[in-house]
Amino acid sequence: MREQRFDVWAAGDAYDRYMGRWSRLVAGEFLTWLGAGGGLRWLDVGCGTGALTAAVAGRCHPRTVLGLDRSAGFLASAGATAPAPAHFAVADALSLPVRDEACDVAVSGLALNFLPDPGAAVAEAARVVRQGRGGGLVAAYVWDYSGGMGLLNSFWAAAVALDPSAAALDEGRRFPLCRPDPLRAVWEGAGLADVVVAAIEVPTVFAGFADLWEPFLSGQGPAPGYVATLAPAARDRLRDALGRAVPTRPDGSIPLTARAWAIRGTRPPRAATGRAPR
Template identity: 70%
Template sequence: MAGHDFDVWTAGDAYERYMGRWSRLVADEFVTWLASAPGGRWLDIGCGSGALTSTVARRCRPRTLLGVERSAGFVATARAHASAPALFARADAQALPVGNASVDLAVSGLVLNFLPEPGVAVAEAARVVAPGGLVSAYVWDYGEGMAFLRHFWGAATTVDPSAAALDEGRRFSLCRPDPLRRLWDGAGLVEVTVAPLEIPTRFADFADLWDPFLAGQGPAPGYVAPLAPAARERLRAALRERVPTSPDGSIALRARAWAVRGRKPGA
């Protein structure tokens, strides 16, 4: 992935603790929203550890299903948990190893903000989809809809104002409906629709929320990784003070993603 040095996405197991459990929940909401007919030829672009790919395999009865991902670590994790007919290949989202008009649905989960040229990736997706086929994706609403990240960056900027420059809500313009719609329109797709997908993010206790930030996968954990122990403890304490905790110690929050889809013109 291109982007800031803190945008580390390589280890599937570490990602699973930090974001993978929520990725699976939102993938399920996305597939429900798509409501696709069975028997389609699917391409999952930037499939990561395989959350969306496995959901498509389980729920959509695809004829073919290929996940492409640039990170070797993620591909290994995805293959280890794959279900038929899913196959995986290492490839760049901006240069897909797939022929023109060779799939019915090109989808992408939680990837667009981390690509150097997302417009190129959407154009590539449109190229490989057959006329009448769908190009669809979803991204986290980093600006307003990811409560646990909003609390994290709020705590981080309290103890270190320079952390504000790393906040995904500031950095990623594609976490909102209008830029997503413009991106799809720009690729020549029609019948473009944008919709919210909401999931619960319930943490058993504060450790369940905090410990994944120590794994080094993604912008927020990437920020935590190089902190000195004293600075890390100040951040932990500030975050604990911010999050709403139930009497049983659990922390119940919400997360929102924005989903977009458009159809390739033609029969």
């Protein structure tokens, strides 16, 4: 599908300038909200460039933390910056190379909606966390594409005004999972209990329009992928329309915000569900 062709992520540096700098802010807020204690065994599924893995390693005093991702390019960036005890491996979220109940906490940041079967991925995460009193913790966060992403909402509004066919690529339309009720349904469908959903909002302030626009030229991700398909004149029209749409301070900076939906749930004792989720 055309949409899936633009979902490929591979180069860590390009992602970091486009979205990674904001994902680090969300990762810290997410861990504060999660409130997990020290000495735990963590798994970060779809870790990308390692923003969340590094935050766990640096803030949560983990016993271990393993980041898994399908992109070797992303993992190369992650391994170069994450502090000990973080380590990484190439793996598929739908078939984790981890034994049953090997972890205390399984997390995922900004990846779930890009997986072919999010429900199966959450069930797989539930499999690898411990059960028993208190249960293991399965938690994640995704961008609120439908209305909480100032950058992307402004981009797609400008793109669709110029090219109505671009609406099919808008993440707000493509990823209905990224809302509280669908997320809750996935967690509960995986047999998780005590499910809680919360909004996390962070500032995304750009130094100027070049700081905002140039990451869209990387060709990586849905919006940059769309920009890469445009002829130079069409690209310039989109750039100018976006420049007119975003708020600009007298110093040239552009103040926007980004919201993520965070969700967590625990794996209950076997007796409470009849059998462990698979």
